[in-house]
Amino acid sequence: MGSKRICIALLTLVLCAAAATAKPPPAAAARNMLVGIYDPVQPFVNPGKTFPMLVSLRAQIIRLNLDWGAVVAKTRPEHPTDPSDPAYDWSVFDQVVLNAAKHKIQILFTIYGTPRWANGTKKGLNRAPRQMLFLKQFATAAAKRYSGTFKRSDDTVLPAVRKWLAWNEPNNPVFLQPQWAKVNQRKFIPIAAKNYARMCEAVWSGVHSTGLRNEVVACGATDPHGHNAARSRRPSISPLAFLFALKKYGLRHFDAYAHHPYYSRPSDSPTTMPKAKTVITLANINLLSGLLTKLYGNKKLWITEYGYQTRPPDTIFGVSWRNQARYLTKAYAIARKNPHITMMLWFLLRDESRLSGWQSGFFTAAGKKKPSYDAFRRLPH
Numbered sequence: 001m002g003s004k005r006i007c008i009a010l011l012t013l014v015l016c017a018a019a020a021t022a023k024p025p026p027a028a029a030a031r032n033m034l035v036g037i038y039d040p041v042q043p044f045v046n047p048g049k050t051f052p053m054l055v056s057l058r059a060q061i062i063r064l065n066l067d068w069g070a071v072v073a074k075t076r077p078e079h080p081t082d083p084s085d086p087a088y089d090w091s092v093f094d095q096v097v098l099n100a101a102k103h104k105i106q107i108l109f110t111i112y113g114t115p116r117w118a119n120g121t122k123k124g125l126n127r128a129p130r131q132m133l134f135l136k137q138f139a140t141a142a143a144k145r146y147s148g149t150f151k152r153s154d155d156t157v158l159p160a161v162r163k164w165l166a167w168n169e170p171n172n173p174v175f176l177q178p179q180w181a182k183v184n185q186r187k188f189i190p191i192a193a194k195n196y197a198r199m200c201e202a203v204w205s206g207v208h209s210t211g212l213r214n215e216v217v218a219c220g221a222t223d224p225h226g227h228n229a230a231r232s233r234r235p236s237i238s239p240l241a242f243l244f245a246l247k248k249y250g251l252r253h254f255d256a257y258a259h260h261p262y263y264s265r266p267s268d269s270p271t272t273m274p275k276a277k278t279v280i281t282l283a284n285i286n287l288l289s290g291l292l293t294k295l296y297g298n299k300k301l302w303i304t305e306y307g308y309q310t311r312p313p314d315t316i317f318g319v320s321w322r323n324q325a326r327y328l329t330k331a332y333a334i335a336r337k338n339p340h341i342t343m344m345l346w347f348l349l350r351d352e353s354r355l356s357g358w359q360s361g362f363f364t365a366a367g368k369k370k371p372s373y374d375a376f377r378r379l380p381h
Contacts, residue, residue, distance in 0.1 A: 036061035069115035080137035083145035101159035139206025166203035180230035188230035193245035238278035307347035307360030
């Protein structure tokens with residue numbers, strides 16, 4: 001383990017040095033950065049209040065989970081690239097797309113969750129499909145259904161969705177397992193990165209196989225943390241090591257890269273540099289964009305989750321309501337000045353009711369409005 005830690009430390013130093021020395025081409029600040037919200041619950045369960053609220057907040061885009069295994073394809077379709085296959089259940093997603101279009105709000109769909117029939121009957125949605133063709137076919141069906149021209153049996157033409165995200169936080173074992181695989185007695189490989197490189201290629205090729213114009217597929221959506229300790233109880237992969245491994249394992253095609261640069265401690269502001277070399281927050285996100293440029297050229301960077309939890313109710317990881325509003329304003333200003341960042345999404349409209357969940361919403365679970373609501377409304381577009 002001592003030699004492994006040394007190797008990991010050296011790898012981290014090499015990656016940080018590579019990212020720091022990468023010099024992306026000059027570019028103007030991202031004045032046209034999309035400003036939006038990711039709330040995986042409220043647009044579905046309470047659309048009558050949620051969509052007018054999104055309009056009031058001046059949200060341009062919302063991120064939603066397109067649940068492959070949990071909802072749409074619980075049973076295996078006979079014609080998997082045909083969105084009309086009777087095994088598919090798109091009903092809740094059709095309605096949310098119609099609601100978003102009615103209120104002139106774009107959607108970013110995250111394709112996530114492998115059905116049990118596609119992952120070799122392993123338990124959990126956080127497993128790679130045993131054949132990447134299954135994922136590619138589903139992405140094709142989804143892109144066809146939300147092409148802007150698909151007509152349902154009731155003659156409703158569904159609005160277009162043009163932005164897609166392949167999975168969520170694949171460097172985190174909660175969302176993709178396993179993270180590391182043992183090759184021999186002394187060597188481990190970041191198997192999550194190896195699998196995800198193929199998963200991202202599958203989503204990208206599936207969406208683009210439709211030939212539709214202006215389709216954009218993002219990969220990554222990485223967790224800001226990751227310790228690279230393969231033998232630990234909760235192994236994970238740091239963002240820079242994960243990106244480096246994606247290149248090594250053959251990821252070639254994606255249109256944008258996504259990351260979730262959350263803070264590490266409640267004492268951190270958006271400009272506080274993380275103590276751990278393996279962490280990528282908003283304060284040192286140039287390390288990530290630098291490595292991205294070095295490996296893949298001038299790719300755009302999307303922040304598809306960001307937020308600060310509040311105290312109350314979270315007495316451990318939360319900040320004051322006033323600081324949440326202040327940090328929101330500062331964070332969006334930082335992102336807007338970065339020429340690589342073209343989208344930034346705040347996580348949650350309303351706090352989760354369980355304390356073990358997330359409390360970064362503009363409203364408490366009981367519906368009380370926080371100052372961050374007005375701070376978000378005032379953001380420049």
